[in-house]
Amino acid sequence: MTCPINGPRPIxxxxxxxxxxxxxxxxxxxxxxxxxxxxxxxxxxxxxxxxWCHSPSTTWFMVERDTARDVILxxxxxxxxxxxxxxx
Amino acid sequence: MPWRLVRFALSKKHPxxxxxxxxxxxxxxxxxxxIGGGGHGLAAAYYLARDHGMTNVAVLEKGYIGxxxxxxxxxxxxxxxxxxxxxxxxxxxxxxxxxxxQDFDLNLFYSTRGHFTLAHTDSAxxxxxxxxxxxKHYGVDSEVVGPSEILKACPQMDITCGGxxxxxxxxxxxxxxxxxxxxVAWGYGRGASLRGVEIxxxxxxxxxDVQGGKVRGVxxxxxxxxxxxxLCAVAGSTPRMTDMVGLRTPIYIHPLQAMVSEPMKPWLNPxxxxxxxxxxxxxxxxxxxxxxxxxxxxEVHSTRSTLDFVExxxxxxxxxxxxxxxxxxxxxxxxxxxxxxxxAPIMGKTPVEGFYLDAGWGTWGFKATPVSGKxxxxxxxxxxxxxxxxxxxxxxxxxxxLTGEKGAASVGH
Numbered sequence: 290m291t292c293p294i295n296g297p298r299p300i301x302x303x304x305x306x307x308x309x310x311x312x313x314x315x316x317x318x319x320x321x322x323x324x325x326x327x328x329x330x331x332x333x334x335x336x337x338x339x340x341w342c343h344s345p346s347t348t349w350f351m352v353e354r355d356t357a358r359d360v361i362l363x364x365x366x367x368x369x370x371x372x373x374x375x376x377x
Numbered sequence: 378m379p380w381r382l383v384r385f386a387l388s389k390k391h392p393x394x395x396x397x398x399x400x401x402x403x404x405x406x407x408x409x410x411x412i413g414g415g416g417h418g419l420a421a422a423y424y425l426a427r428d429h430g431m432t433n434v435a436v437l438e439k440g441y442i443g444x445x446x447x448x449x450x451x452x453x454x455x456x457x458x459x460x461x462x463x464x465x466x467x468x469x470x471x472x473x474x475x476x477x478x479q480d481f482d483l484n485l486f487y488s489t490r491g492h493f494t495l496a497h498t499d500s501a502x503x504x505x506x507x508x509x510x511x512x513k514h515y516g517v518d519s520e521v522v523g524p525s526e527i528l529k530a531c532p533q534m535d536i537t538c539g540g541x542x543x544x545x546x547x548x549x550x551x552x553x554x555x556x557x558x559x560x561v562a563w564g565y566g567r568g569a570s571l572r573g574v575e576i577x578x579x580x581x582x583x584x585x586d587v588q589g590g591k592v593r594g595v596x597x598x599x600x601x602x603x604x605x606x607x608l609c610a611v612a613g614s615t616p617r618m619t620d621m622v623g624l625r626t627p628i629y630i631h632p633l634q635a636m637v638s639e640p641m642k643p644w645l646n647p648x649x650x651x652x653x654x655x656x657x658x659x660x661x662x663x664x665x666x667x668x669x670x671x672x673x674x675x676e677v678h679s680t681r682s683t684l685d686f687v688e689x690x691x692x693x694x695x696x697x698x699x700x701x702x703x704x705x706x707x708x709x710x711x712x713x714x715x716x717x718x719x720x721a722p723i724m725g726k727t728p729v730e731g732f733y734l735d736a737g738w739g740t741w742g743f744k745a746t747p748v749s750g751k752x753x754x755x756x757x758x759x760x761x762x763x764x765x766x767x768x769x770x771x772x773x774x775x776x777x778x779l780t781g782e783k784g785a786a787s788v789g790h
Binding site: 328331333337356 | 619625676677776
């Protein structure tokens with residue numbers, strides 16, 4: 290996997306942080322919306338944006354990965370992300 | 378006693394016909410459609426036909442029956458869970474298991490071995506005590522034992538695990554058992570088929586027709602079927618199905634891998650589980666050591682295997698059994714585990730009328746095959762959740778009322 294800061298590194302150096310899920314505004318969300326954010330997710334196979342961490346350097350970044358084929362398409366820093374629904 | 382064997386011994390009519398009839402074309406409508414021809418789907422079909430007289434039922438399986446997680450698990454059966462909901466549910470399952478060979482007139486090789494969950498730390502031992510007390514309260518045979526009792530049952534084990542993870546004790550569950558998993562699917566399939574249920578293999582569901590919040594039918598790659606009731610029992614493919622009816626769930630999929638050693642003469646009688654070493658192991662009737670570990674650490678929707686897994690699991694096996702260093706691994710595989718946040722299943726009715734879920738079976742579905750079939754058949758027939766599955770409804774997440782079963786998953790996935 291390629292870390293956006295440290296470059297290509299063995300996959301054993303990386304830790305999965307789960308799929309990226311945009312957070313609703315905690316003050317505006319009702320209990321149902323908040324429960325949906327906390328628990329529910331898109332579990333079907335797809336190309337997904339995920340959080341990963343390069344653990345020796347504790348660099349958190351984002352990875353676009355096809356979960357059916359387990360193929361990494363690209364990795365980038367969160368600040369670079371043009372993600373639909375991401376908090377500004 | 379399987380009387381069929383005696384009959385075949387005295388008869389010239391060999392061999393017996395295939396397990397179930399080829400049903401031919403799909404009908405245009407059924408009283409219920411079950412998606413998924415694994416143990417759970419076939420068990421639900423069996424009990425629907427046997428206990429509720431619903432026989433105009435189709436089971437749709439995209440591959441072949443029992444080819445998913447039913448054929449990929451490590452076949453351990455136990456009821457030493459942690460929450461009252463879990464203990465009652467799995468204990469009913471163990472009771473059903475004991476009679477299944479008789480029920481099917483088919484030998485499941487159901488073998489009661491005793492099940493040790495090893496504790497390598499004080500905190501693990503505390504959880505074992507907690508589980509033992511909950512179990513005893515509900516009449517389940519569980520007790521905390523010390524290293525000497527473990528050694529008595531398994532003298533071959535290095536109780537210090539190479540000196541770096543000494544075993545302090547274990548939760549011992551005498552009814553812990555193993556069974557032949559393929560036969561479970563065949564037995565339920567045959568029992569359902571004999572009562573008129575149609576089992577359509579190589580039939581993929583492409584869409585579920587929902588109108589006005591109600592299920593109307595199912596679109597398959599072999600044509601459209603109209604039906605008012607659909608049971609989704611598809612293990613690692615659940616999110617694809619729930620997407621078809623617009624239902625949000627907390628289910629996520631990680632592969633769970635397992636492997637077997639070459640066959641050896643019988644030496645390991647009990648089932649051993651170590652949470653700290655991430656191992657569960659038993660010896661099959663064929664003499665193979667059946668071994669499993671923890672989930673793969675990230676989401677994948679395929680049944681690929683990895684070298685990491687074999688290396689990690691083998692190293693931990695050698696901690697417990699150094700003499701196995703020359704034993705060969707002959708086979709490894711993976712299943713797709715339908716995980717939920719609280720490690721309990723999602724069962725019963727859903728907000729979509731006529732759409733029933735038997736899902737979220739993660740790493741603990743095989744042992745629940747009989748009871749989930751029975752309770753889902755009840756739920757489908759009466760359109761009312763069976764009392765044993767009330768704690769497992771999808772709505773528990775919206776209500777923040779999770780079941781909290783993770784501590785009983787034996788290895789901390």
